[in-house]
Amino acid sequence: DAKTTQPPSMDxxxxxxxxLPCNHSTISGNEYVYWYRQIHSQGPQYIIHGLKxxxxxxxxxxxxxxxxxxxTLILPHATLRDTAVYYCIVRQTGANNLFFGTGTRLTVIP
Amino acid sequence: xxxxxxTPKFQVxxxxxxxxxxxxxxxxxxxxxxxxxxxxxxxxxIYYSASEGTTDKGEVPNGYNVSRLNKREFSLRLESAAPSQxxxxxxxxxxxxxxxxxxxxxxxxxxxxx
Numbered sequence: 515d516a517k518t519t520q521p522p523s524m525d526x527x528x529x530x531x532x533x534l535p536c537n538h539s540t541i542s543g544n545e546y547v548y549w550y551r552q553i554h555s556q557g558p559q560y561i562i563h564g565l566k567x568x569x570x571x572x573x574x575x576x577x578x579x580x581x582x583x584x585x586t587l588i589l590p591h592a593t594l595r596d597t598a599v600y601y602c603i604v605r606q607t608g609a610n611n612l613f614f615g616t617g618t619r620l621t622v623i624p
Numbered sequence: 625x626x627x628x629x630x631t632p633k634f635q636v637x638x639x640x641x642x643x644x645x646x647x648x649x650x651x652x653x654x655x656x657x658x659x660x661x662x663x664x665x666x667x668x669x670i671y672y673s674a675s676e677g678t679t680d681k682g683e684v685p686n687g688y689n690v691s692r693l694n695k696r697e698f699s700l701r702l703e704s705a706a707p708s709q710x711x712x713x714x715x716x717x718x719x720x721x722x723x724x725x726x727x728x729x730x731x732x733x734x735x736x737x738x
Binding site: 563 | 628657659664665666667668669672682683712714716726727728729730731732
């Protein structure tokens with residue numbers, strides 16, 4: 515599985531959009547980009563995933579560059595409850611594991 | 625729906641003692657996983673079970689054994705606990721349709737080995 519690079523920490527003002535970047539320059543054609551978050555010490559929570567196209571759900575939007583070497587997770591209106599560690603993961607089709615790195619610690623500031 | 629339930633939530637062991645972490649899911653998922661998370665680190669896969677009756681090693685299997693008791697339950701056993709196994713353990717499950725990897729996690733089991 516390709517490795518990912520994320521900034522260790524970011525701040526975002528409450529109510530503003532949070533844009534979390536992720537580099538995955540060695541991603542291969544059959545690898546999906548997944549985002550999870552971990553609030554405090556709870557179990558990680560699935561947010562969104564995509565292959566080539568941009569994706570949106572009720573939680574967030576995922577923007578993947580055309581060359582697929584990087585992506586951005588967007589939380590459109592961050593709230594204090596979005597304070598968490600966000601993990602960007604690439605996963606090969608059919609693979610049984612998700613390799614979690616150390617993620618980005620997002621702090622939403624009132 | 626309870627989702628993924630882990631027991632116990634907290635446990636303190638002495639070096640050399642044994643224990644079993646229990647995990648059950650009520651979502652009719654095929655695949656189940658055990659991860660560990662050390663302070664300030666991401667999650668690392670210990671063992672997984674792609675389907676009932678099968679188990680496979682992950683990144684860090686040494687010192688652990690697993691049992692997929694049935695489709696719902698997947699247990700993790702420490703035969704002789706060591707301080708290096710002090711960690712938070714997470715169980716997860718997924719439908720596993722090959723191209724989707726949405727994992728549902730339990731709340732975690734915090735283990736301290738003295």
